[in-house]
Amino acid sequence: MMVTFIIVSALLALAAGKPCASDHENLLLSLNKQLLRSVYQTTDNQDNLPNPSVHIALRLSKHHNLAKESEHLKRLKAEFHDDIEKSLSNNEMVVGRLALYILALKSSCHELGSLYLTRNEIREPLLIHLKREMEEEKQNIEFSHRPKTSYYQYSLGILALCVSGIRVNTHVSHKLIHAVVHKQIKHGESSCVDSHAMAGMALQCLKDEGTAVKDAAELNRALATIKQKLLDSKRNDGHIGNEFSTGLAVQALLAMGSQIEECGTAMEALRTDGRKGTYHNPMAISQILPALQQHSYLHLKNKECRSEDDSLAIDAASVSEVLPNQGKVSVQVEIIKSNSASSVFSLHVPMGSSLYEALKLLQDKQSGFTFKTEESLWGPFLSEINEEKARQTDRRYWHVSSDGTALTQGIQDYKIDSAQTFTIKNTGY
Ligand code: B12
Numbered sequence: 001m002m003v004t005f006i007i008v009s010a011l012l013a014l015a016a017g018k019p020c021a022s023d024h025e026n027l028l029l030s031l032n033k034q035l036l037r038s039v040y041q042t043t044d045n046q047d048n049l050p051n052p053s054v055h056i057a058l059r060l061s062k063h064h065n066l067a068k069e070s071e072h073l074k075r076l077k078a079e080f081h082d083d084i085e086k087s088l089s090n091n092e093m094v095v096g097r098l099a100l101y102i103l104a105l106k107s108s109c110h111e112l113g114s115l116y117l118t119r120n121e122i123r124e125p126l127l128i129h130l131k132r133e134m135e136e137e138k139q140n141i142e143f144s145h146r147p148k149t150s151y152y153q154y155s156l157g158i159l160a161l162c163v164s165g166i167r168v169n170t171h172v173s174h175k176l177i178h179a180v181v182h183k184q185i186k187h188g189e190s191s192c193v194d195s196h197a198m199a200g201m202a203l204q205c206l207k208d209e210g211t212a213v214k215d216a217a218e219l220n221r222a223l224a225t226i227k228q229k230l231l232d233s234k235r236n237d238g239h240i241g242n243e244f245s246t247g248l249a250v251q252a253l254l255a256m257g258s259q260i261e262e263c264g265t266a267m268e269a270l271r272t273d274g275r276k277g278t279y280h281n282p283m284a285i286s287q288i289l290p291a292l293q294q295h296s297y298l299h300l301k302n303k304e305c306r307s308e309d310d311s312l313a314i315d316a317a318s319v320s321e322v323l324p325n326q327g328k329v330s331v332q333v334e335i336i337k338s339n340s341a342s343s344v345f346s347l348h349v350p351m352g353s354s355l356y357e358a359l360k361l362l363q364d365k366q367s368g369f370t371f372k373t374e375e376s377l378w379g380p381f382l383s384e385i386n387e388e389k390a391r392q393t394d395r396r397y398w399h400v401s402s403d404g405t406a407l408t409q410g411i412q413d414y415k416i417d418s419a420q421t422f423t424i425k426n427t428g429y
Helices: 002-040 052-059 066-089 095-107 126-144 151-163 170-181 191-209 216-232 246-255 260-276 282-292 355-364
Strands: 116-119 122-125 328-336 342-350 371-376 379-385 396-402 420-428
Touching: 002 052, 002 066, 002 260, 002 282, 052 066, 052 095, 052 282, 066 095, 066 116, 095 126, 095 151, 116 126, 122 126, 126 151, 126 170, 151 170, 151 191, 170 191, 170 216, 191 216, 191 246, 216 246, 246 260, 246 282, 260 282, 328 355, 342 355, 355 371, 379 396, 379 420
Parallel strands: 328 420
Antiparallel strands: 116 122, 328 342, 371 379, 396 420
């Protein structure tokens, strides 16, 4: 009796799942088109570089626009490549961006051996250069107990080498395994989930490839620790961490062998966010789209670029709705400098303005407030306020919160729809 009931319920659930399945396909298609549109949309930002993470997501999708994708690849090889070389000439580390670039080239089955980076007149193949920066990072961990960049970028580096079939030095992998097992990966707040997810994919790749590691049992312990960390970070609404870490967390869980049912509520949370329009930043879409298609960056390992669908058309961009003037809201901006000195500024901004627009207005009022940003794959990163810098090189950043709650979006994406107080605090990490 019970068995019949279970079978009938399962059949009913399957039947009910049909319309959902097509809803799911529609959502995938709309996110895929949004991402494709982002690659050639010009913005007011002149430094709008092609984004390797977006390329990877387009290439991991079921539907393609092969002409647009190959045009994008060309731009990556010119503009993004140049940007990396520019950073090298400024003696900056490029681990994370180089790793994403390599993964993007892999996603288009591009021959990696034919590409070189030039620094101080020395030409080096991309993978050799990445290997060298990983050695440098490993030494930094040895002496300072953390990479110069972050464990997120260190994991991306291991992942890119592994996916490209390059043997990762056992000392390099050991540093990540050790950091996971000894709980040294923290970035404050939810980005800790993103970093664990990236570490999970990197270490799973090593395991799948049978790469020699210092201690195989410890590798398994690290993978188990990561899986537990991700499952423990599940919120009641299904998100793992927050809206923007759930995609990478699902990718990692799937890569680490979780069954799709185990990620069911997280997938549902992603779909709900997707339908609500939470994901409009191309970088955010690029991290969740592979997860929604049950893919992870590990799929790049065996990517064959043969007989691909070429049906992804771009509709004319929908004209964004012009909202009626809804009036202004009052905003307070509290700045807390590194010496704890604080100052408060008040202004009125049109409802729906971004925090970036609000800060620009404040600056234009010449009320004693100035700010600067640096471009990144996620958009403008707030790097300087009233001539005080807080940047990665100083291991500090301007942390942004609204009415006491940390923002989960950057200053350009966060929209102001009610009166509120922002606190922007120079914070060490
Ligand atoms: C590490 C990290 C940080 C570090 C970066 C320094 C370091 N040690 O590397 C610190 C702690 C400074 C940081 C700060 C913030 N972060 Co953060 N961060 C990350 C993380 C885990 C990895 C980024 C990375 O290295 N990418 C790889 C490299 C190759 O790409 P990149 O673009 O060159 O990387 C640089 C930028 O991404 C920049 N950066 C980091 N975070 C953010 C956030 C925004 C909005 C922008 C524009 C840039 C930016 O720092 C990176 C290193 O230079 C991501 C996770 C993810 N899923 O991407 C979250 C993530 C990007 N951060 C996020 C957020 C919300 C923030 C903050 C706004 C938090 C806050 N309330 O203040 C601030 C930024 C405030 C500001 N000043 O503008 C969100 C963004 C979501 C969104 N929709 O925009 C993410 C996705 C985490 C999450 N799941 O919520 N972050």
